[in-house]
Amino acid sequence: MSGVPKASSSGQPRAWSPDQLVQIEQILSRYPTKKAAVMPLLWLTQETWGWIDLESMRLIARTLELPPSHVHSVASFYTMFKKQPTGKYFIQVCHTLSCALVGANKIIAHLEKTLQVDEHGNSADGLFTILRVECLAACGSAPMAQINDDFYERLTPESVDQIIAAFRAGKVPPQPYVSEWVHPVAGARA
Ligand code: FES
Numbered sequence: 001m002s003g004v005p006k007a008s009s010s011g012q013p014r015a016w017s018p019d020q021l022v023q024i025e026q027i028l029s030r031y032p033t034k035k036a037a038v039m040p041l042l043w044l045t046q047e048t049w050g051w052i053d054l055e056s057m058r059l060i061a062r063t064l065e066l067p068p069s070h071v072h073s074v075a076s077f078y079t080m081f082k083k084q085p086t087g088k089y090f091i092q093v094c095h096t097l098s099c100a101l102v103g104a105n106k107i108i109a110h111l112e113k114t115l116q117v118d119e120h121g122n123s124a125d126g127l128f129t130i131l132r133v134e135c136l137a138a139c140g141s142a143p144m145a146q147i148n149d150d151f152y153e154r155l156t157p158e159s160v161d162q163i164i165a166a167f168r169a170g171k172v173p174p175q176p177y178v179s180e181w182v183h184p185v186a187g188a189r190a
Contacts, residue, residue: 005120005131007072007083010053016063020044024063034064038074042081051082079133086129087122089167092146095132098139103155107143108132110157114164127167141178153178 016024027040041063045056052075061068075081079092091111095104111130115123121130138144141153152163152173159179166173 005082005084007052007054007057007075010049010051010055012049012053012055014045014049014053014055014059016059020048035066035070037064038066038071039078042071042075046082051085053083079131084120087127089128089147091128091130092133092136093130094134094136094138094142094144094146096135096139098135099142099144102142104143106157107145107155107160110160111164114161128164150175150177155179 023044024037024041027037027044028034031037038060041060042052045052045060049056054072057071057075058068060066061071064071075083082090093099093104093108093111095108108130111117115128115130117123117128117130122128133146136144136146136151138151138153141151143155144151144153145155146152147163147167150172152159153176156179162179163173163177
């Protein structure tokens with residue numbers, strides 16, 4: 001699985017629809033400067049086209065009268081902004097210290113083996129994309145992952161199997177998802 005994906009071109013011309021232009025006017029009215037609206041427009045782009053290509057970054061830059069490099073730098077900093085098309089289920093696995101200490105790498109290796117992902121983290125059936133990310137602020141429930149908009153905490157290889165099976169069956173596991181977990185050193189539930 002690769003690290004943070006680089007931004008790439010879709011080869012598609014991008015333009016705002018009339019409805020989006022209305023939304024953008026509303027967004028801009030909430031901020032003192034156009035520059036402050038970069039992240040809301042990145043979200044709007046991702047919701048519209050599923051990911052944020054270089055053409056969309058240039059469109060945002062023109063709209064907000066900013067250098068394209070500024071929009072690119074903001075999009076690149078945050079892993080929540082997709083710089084490549086992803087599968088239906090976007091699995092962001094935290095590999096920062098608290099999660100690493102209790103098995104994040106084991107979870108990632110299990111996901112890679114189970115889903116047979118390519119070097120970009122994509123499964124062949126197009127359903128899943130795995131990405132290593134930095135701390136998602138759920139350190140007390142490590143190891144954890146964010147799948148689309150939901151957190152899955154205290155993961156084990158077994159709970160990962162259950163989650164993947166649920167998605168493959170077209171179901172979303174009930175939230176909040178905190179699986180049973182045994183401390184790797186103390187051997188008891190934290
Ligand atoms: S270190 Fe993994 S959520 Fe904070």
